[in-house]
Amino acid sequence: MTRLAIIGPGLLGGSIALAARRAGGFHVAVWARRAEAVAELEKRAIAEIASTDLATVVRDADLVILAVPVGAMGALARQIAAVVPSGAIITDVGSVKAAVVEELSAIFQQRARFVGSHPMAGSEQTGLEAARAGLFDGAACIVTPDSHSDAAAVAAVHHFWETLGCRVLELSPAAHDEIVALVSHFPHLLAAALVNLIGEKHAEAFEFAGPGFRDTTRVASGPPEMWTEILRSNHSAVRAAVEAMIEKLREIVTLLDHDASMNTFLTQAKTQRDQLRLPKSSHA
Amino acid sequence: MTRLAIIGPGLLGGSIALAARRAGGFHVAVWARRAEAVAELEKRAIAEIASTDLATVVRDADLVILAVPVGAMGALARQIAAVVPSGAIITDVGSVKAAVVEELSAIFQQRARFVGSHPMAGSEQTGLEAARAGLFDGAACIVTPDSHSDAAAVAAVHHFWETLGCRVLELSPAAHDEIVALVSHFPHLLAAALVNLIGEKHAEAFEFAGPGFRDTTRVASGPPEMWTEILRSNHSAVRAAVEAMIEKLREIVTLLDHDASMNTFLTQAKTQRDQLRLPKSSHA
Numbered sequence: 001m002t003r004l005a006i007i008g009p010g011l012l013g014g015s016i017a018l019a020a021r022r023a024g025g026f027h028v029a030v031w032a033r034r035a036e037a038v039a040e041l042e043k044r045a046i047a048e049i050a051s052t053d054l055a056t057v058v059r060d061a062d063l064v065i066l067a068v069p070v071g072a073m074g075a076l077a078r079q080i081a082a083v084v085p086s087g088a089i090i091t092d093v094g095s096v097k098a099a100v101v102e103e104l105s106a107i108f109q110q111r112a113r114f115v116g117s118h119p120m121a122g123s124e125q126t127g128l129e130a131a132r133a134g135l136f137d138g139a140a141c142i143v144t145p146d147s148h149s150d151a152a153a154v155a156a157v158h159h160f161w162e163t164l165g166c167r168v169l170e171l172s173p174a175a176h177d178e179i180v181a182l183v184s185h186f187p188h189l190l191a192a193a194l195v196n197l198i199g200e201k202h203a204e205a206f207e208f209a210g211p212g213f214r215d216t217t218r219v220a221s222g223p224p225e226m227w228t229e230i231l232r233s234n235h236s237a238v239r240a241a242v243e244a245m246i247e248k249l250r251e252i253v254t255l256l257d258h259d260a261s262m263n264t265f266l267t268q269a270k271t272q273r274d275q276l277r278l279p280k281s282s283h284a
Numbered sequence: 285m286t287r288l289a290i291i292g293p294g295l296l297g298g299s300i301a302l303a304a305r306r307a308g309g310f311h312v313a314v315w316a317r318r319a320e321a322v323a324e325l326e327k328r329a330i331a332e333i334a335s336t337d338l339a340t341v342v343r344d345a346d347l348v349i350l351a352v353p354v355g356a357m358g359a360l361a362r363q364i365a366a367v368v369p370s371g372a373i374i375t376d377v378g379s380v381k382a383a384v385v386e387e388l389s390a391i392f393q394q395r396a397r398f399v400g401s402h403p404m405a406g407s408e409q410t411g412l413e414a415a416r417a418g419l420f421d422g423a424a425c426i427v428t429p430d431s432h433s434d435a436a437a438v439a440a441v442h443h444f445w446e447t448l449g450c451r452v453l454e455l456s457p458a459a460h461d462e463i464v465a466l467v468s469h470f471p472h473l474l475a476a477a478l479v480n481l482i483g484e485k486h487a488e489a490f491e492f493a494g495p496g497f498r499d500t501t502r503v504a505s506g507p508p509e510m511w512t513e514i515l516r517s518n519h520s521a522v523r524a525a526v527e528a529m530i531e532k533l534r535e536i537v538t539l540l541d542h543d544a545s546m547n548t549f550l551t552q553a554k555t556q557r558d559q560l561r562l563p564k565s566s567h568a
Contacts, residue, residue, distance in 0.1 A: 120494050140492055169491070179489040182482045187500045192553035193532045194474065198466045199556045201528060205463040206560055207453070208424055210404055213560075215499040216471045220557040224550035228543055239540050244485060246533050248477045249526050256523050259512055266508035269476035272483045273504040276490055276497075 002160075005061035006030045006047070007054075007076060009037045011122045012093045013067035014131025017046045019164040022133040031057040040128055055083040063160060064112075066092035069226070070100060070233050077107045084112050089153045091117045091160075095180065096233035097144045097173040105148060113153035116144040116173060118180070119166055126223070134165070141166035142180075144173045181237035188227055189238065190245070191220040286444075289345035290314045290331070291338075291360060293321045295406045296377045297351035298415025301330045303448040306417040315341040324412055339367040347444060348396075350376035353510070354384060354517050361391045373437045374398045375444075379464065380517035381428045381457040389432060397437035400428040400457060402464070403450055410507070418449070425450035426464075428457045465521035472511055473522065474529070475504040 004020055006013045009032040020026040029049035032038050041050035051057050058064055058080050066073050066080075073092060084090070090112050094100045101116040108114040121139035122130070141161040145154045154170070161168045171179065195217050198205050231238055255262045288304055290297045293316040304310040313333035316322050325334035335341050342348055342364050350357050350364075357376060368374070374396050378384045385400040392398040405423035406414070425445040429438045438454070445452045455463065479501050482489050515522055539546045 120492065140494070142492070178486060179492050182486055182489045183493045183497045187478060187497055189536060190474065190478065191500060191557075192550050193529065193536060194471060195553040195556050196549065197525075197528055197532050199552070201525075202462060202466055203556075205466045206556070208404065208426070208463050209467045209560055210424070212503045213467045213471055215502045216475060217557055217560075218499045219496045220550075220553045222550075222554070224547050224554055227550050228547040231540060231546060232543055235540055239537060241481075241485075242533050242536055242540070244481055245477065246530055248481050249530050249533070252473060252477060252526055253523060256515060256519055256526070259516055262515060263508050263512040265480065266476050266504075266506075266511050268483070269479040269504045270506070270508055272487075272490070273475075273479050273501055276493055276501075 001025060001027055003027045003060050003062045004029065005058045005064045006067055007057070007065065007080070008032070008067035009041055009046075009050075009128050010067060011126055011128070011130045011135070012119065013065070014041075014046060014128040015122065015133070015135035016065060016067060016093075016164065017041075018131055018133035019136055021046075023163045025163075029057040029061065037128065044128075046128075046131075054079050058084050058088075061085065061088050063156070064088060064090045065117075066090070066094075066104075069229065070094045070096060071229055073100060074103055074107070077104050081107050081111055084108075086111050088112045089156050090114045091143075091157045093117060093119055094233075095184075095230055097142075097176045099233055101144060101146060101173040105146070109148075113150040115149055115153050115157045116176075117157060117161060118142045118144070118176060119161060119164075121166075136161070137165040139166050141168050142176050143168055143170050144176045145170060146173055177234050177237045178240075181234055181241050185227075185230055185234050185238050186241035186245070188219045188222060189231065189242070191217045195220045285309060285311055287311045287344050287346045288313065289342040289348040290351055291341070291349065291364070292316070292351035293325055293330075293334075293412050294351060295410055295412070295414045295419070296403065297349070298325075298330060298412040299406065299417065299419035300349060300351060300377075300448065301325075302415055302417035303420055305330075307447045309447075313341040313345070321412065328412075330412075330415075338363050342368050342372075345369065345372050347440070348372060348374045349401075350374070350378075350388075353513060354378045354380060355513055357384060358387050358391070361388050365391050365395055368392075368396050370395050372396045373440055375401045375427075375441045377401060377403055378517075379468075379514055381426075381460045383517055385428060385430060385457040389430070393432075397434040399433055399437050399441045400460075401441060401445060402426045402428070402460060403445060403448075405450075420445070421449040423450050425452050426460050427452055427454050428460045429454060430457055461518050461521045462524075465518055465525050469514055469518050469522050470525035470529070472503045472506060473515065473526070475501045479504045 004026045017028050028047040030047040038050045097116045104114045119141040121135050158168050288310045301312050312331040314331040322334045381400045388398045403425040405419050
């Protein structure tokens, strides 16, 4: 029996509790900031323990999972570090890793063993009401050990996410941040930029948007505050992607004058896009 | 009874024939370059007349529709102009308009009345086998009169597309090209640029792509030769959009340092994206 402490009862925290229950072999405690959330956890019988008191939730934990926004992690981690059992394993679900791993590793280094995680699931829904046991089935989860990580803790966190249904990959925190900047954070910013550019240049054009434009810009409807925080936390990798795109668009200005080169450019994109192994459903 | 001549038996030409038949009141003749296509048209009983001979198809036409790639229109138009009845109305289905309208208006001005059209339907499928009577139901069709257009011909072309099921809007050829550059041609190029940028910088990142990336880049799988031709034909409007995006990305580099401004930027994009009236299905 693994004693699991989940910090935060949102979509991810709630789904982790439900997936752990489905898998079996876990005693689940969940911390929530608000009493209403505790009542909801109790009503849905999602956890053995639900409480607004951190010590109650973490004092016997084998594995603690920080499932709160990146900006809230530091303060909670310091409180947890004061009460968590010596040798416990800690992970998180933040979508940026270099800054988080550096901060939390330092906070926990005296007592516990921290390893960062990023389960890539559920970014568009929010809240406990959307939580479900199957959220992680087939989703990628990136575990981000660094040179100081405890090997047994890395193995345990890796195994934990597999138990919940994830396909687990390991990357350094910096490689993680560069990769998610390219496939998630920067594409979000690019979609927002496209919408704003058209809104400024020729808002009437929106009347003529079709299914291609709908898909290209879908992510621009994501929650601005969450994305502002993500973009700040992954600032340098996102900035590098923006600057790389400025260069790429300068190349395109010259390609526009050369049919043969443009055809090669578009063929290269099509070939790579066609080879992507991507989830089938339109929303996840 | 309107005598309709459709030049080209692809997805659009075939669907126009089927939609006209469904609407009733048309005698339909279709020209195809290849004898195999004529045989297929006859087998599916799509038209009263199917032939590889242009004169046979257009000699009695009231309304001629050029449904061939933009690059093939000029040569066919010159042959049609030699045999079409005096006063016939001509339109096309090309996805760029300023260059097409200029070329075809000049070719037909002695005998017939040309008005450009762009039915915004079916860009991802190709060929007669994909043709269907319902292709235009609810699709936008932009009719592009210029200052020389015959008013009765504009009204007739407008009414024709409505009869086929389209929602018809009128724009000048230049306004059309600027608008489709913004909502279709440039977004296509941007999706291709994003895929190629990642392929060059960090191809491993594709392994971590999720549903957001899938939708953002879907159009990059479109046919490169067709898109090369579209981008060439709408060169100046696309180039203006590329240069506007370079400026927008430069602004973003500075926004990345200012949370409050970034939140405003993303909120602006979300508000506009949420207000779009967009088709629901994922492919069209």
